[in-house]
Amino acid sequence: MASNRQLKLKLQVVSFNMHGFNQGSQAINEIVDNFNPDIFLLQEHWLTEANLNKFNIFSDYFSFGCSAMNDKVACGILIGRPYGGVITLIRNELRQRTTTIHCDDRFVIVAVANYIFINVYMPCKGTADRPDLYDSLLDEIWSWRERFMQYECIIAGDFNADLFRNDDNIVNRINGFVTQNSLTRCNDLFTHQVVSTYINTALTHESCIDYVFGTSETDICLGLKSKLF
Numbered sequence: 093m094a095s096n097r098q099l100k101l102k103l104q105v106v107s108f109n110m111h112g113f114n115q116g117s118q119a120i121n122e123i124v125d126n127f128n129p130d131i132f133l134l135q136e137h138w139l140t141e142a143n144l145n146k147f148n149i150f151s152d153y154f155s156f157g158c159s160a161m162n163d164k165v166a167c168g169i170l171i172g173r174p175y176g177g178v179i180t181l182i183r184n185e186l187r188q189r190t191t192t193i194h195c196d197d198r199f200v201i202v203a204v205a206n207y208i209f210i211n212v213y214m215p216c217k218g219t220a221d222r223p224d225l226y227d228s229l230l231d232e233i234w235s236w237r238e239r240f241m242q243y244e245c246i247i248a249g250d251f252n253a254d255l256f257r258n259d260d261n262i263v264n265r266i267n268g269f270v271t272q273n274s275l276t277r278c279n280d281l282f283t284h285q286v287v288s289t290y291i292n293t294a295l296t297h298e299s300c301i302d303y304v305f306g307t308s309e310t311d312i313c314l315g316l317k318s319k320l321f
Contacts, residue, residue, distance in 0.1 A: 212249035
């Protein structure tokens with residue numbers, strides 16, 4: 093590969109809420125078999141730090157992420173339901189083009205070629221001080237983006253808010269964030285394909301709470317065209 097030549101490729105990226113590793117891992121295997129994505133942005137794996145090596149079963153990928161339960165584990169014996177956690181899987185072939193940037197309980201940032209991918213799991217209803225926490229996370233996420241302005245940016249994951257509603261303060265915060273930072277909302281480009289991303293059959297409830305935002309409308313629409321040098 094000539095060092096002065098720019099090559100382009102399309103990256104196939106999947107954002108997926110696992111609802112627990114045991115439940116979600118089979119779905120990941122099926123997605124790999126059918127679509128063979130380059131990158132997975134995964135939320136809610138529910139694993140402790142000591143169990144993150146379970147992601148090694150996806151041998152074609154390497155991972156970067158953390159547990160959301162470190163503080164709880166530090167307090168002693170685990171009691172109650174596991175929760176949270178974000179992790180990003182990247183195909184092994186892209187390792188030399190990948191830089192790991194930041195890992196937190198609620199978001200993970202990696203750079204692949206000329207893109208940064210920000211994988212997020214935002215606070216759900218019932219979370220203590222949710223509005224303040226939401227504002228803090230959005231500010232922190234964008235502060236990281238501003239450190240890497242030379243990259244195109246994709247922010248994707250579970251926002252735990254239905255952006256099709258206009259009577260919710262959290263929704264207004266997110267929409268303001270998108271507008272202020274000139275981001276494109278992926279589902280706005282494919283309005284005929286909008287589907288519910290959260291479905292609770294028992295409660296007969298469904299909504300769209302998972303989203304992809306990007307700094308380049310053309311690249312999202314046509315596929316992520318990353319440059320390799």
